[in-house]
Amino acid sequence: MSFAGEAARRRRVWISILGAALALFYAAAFVVGYVIYLGNAGQWLADLTLLLIALPFTWLMSALTDGAFSMSGDETLKVVIAALFCAALAYIVGAAIEWILRSLWRAVRGG
Numbered sequence: 001m002s003f004a005g006e007a008a009r010r011r012r013v014w015i016s017i018l019g020a021a022l023a024l025f026y027a028a029a030f031v032v033g034y035v036i037y038l039g040n041a042g043q044w045l046a047d048l049t050l051l052l053i054a055l056p057f058t059w060l061m062s063a064l065t066d067g068a069f070s071m072s073g074d075e076t077l078k079v080v081i082a083a084l085f086c087a088a089l090a091y092i093v094g095a096a097i098e099w100i101l102r103s104l105w106r107a108v109r110g111g
Contacts (some may be wrong), residue, residue, distance in 0.1 A: 019094030020074040029053050030083040037073035047073030057082035058087055 033050035040046035050073050051058065061069040071078045 009104040016087070016091065016095035016098045017022040018098040022094035023087040023091040026053075027087045030079070030086070034073070034079060035074060050079065054079070054086060057085045060085075 030050070030053055033053045036049045037047045052069065054071065058069065058071055061071075071082065073079065
């Protein structure tokens, strides 16, 4: 395989339709969670939906800070960072799943 072909193949690993769809879905979930939070602001557990959506980010930050991390719906910067982190995580997971499925498909086809 030529150098240009190898470079194109390496780039293709990071271009994932499944990863993009999962990241978009996760970002949309954050938007819906934030709208729900804004509609219930001031009530008890108003940001529960948003916090459940952000669990991967919250768990990681809690582990990194020895449990000293907290997040609520009114901390907009943390919500945006959590949304970016979770969408990136969803993209990576989707890209990995797509890569595995493509590899299996190539193996079944004999190529």
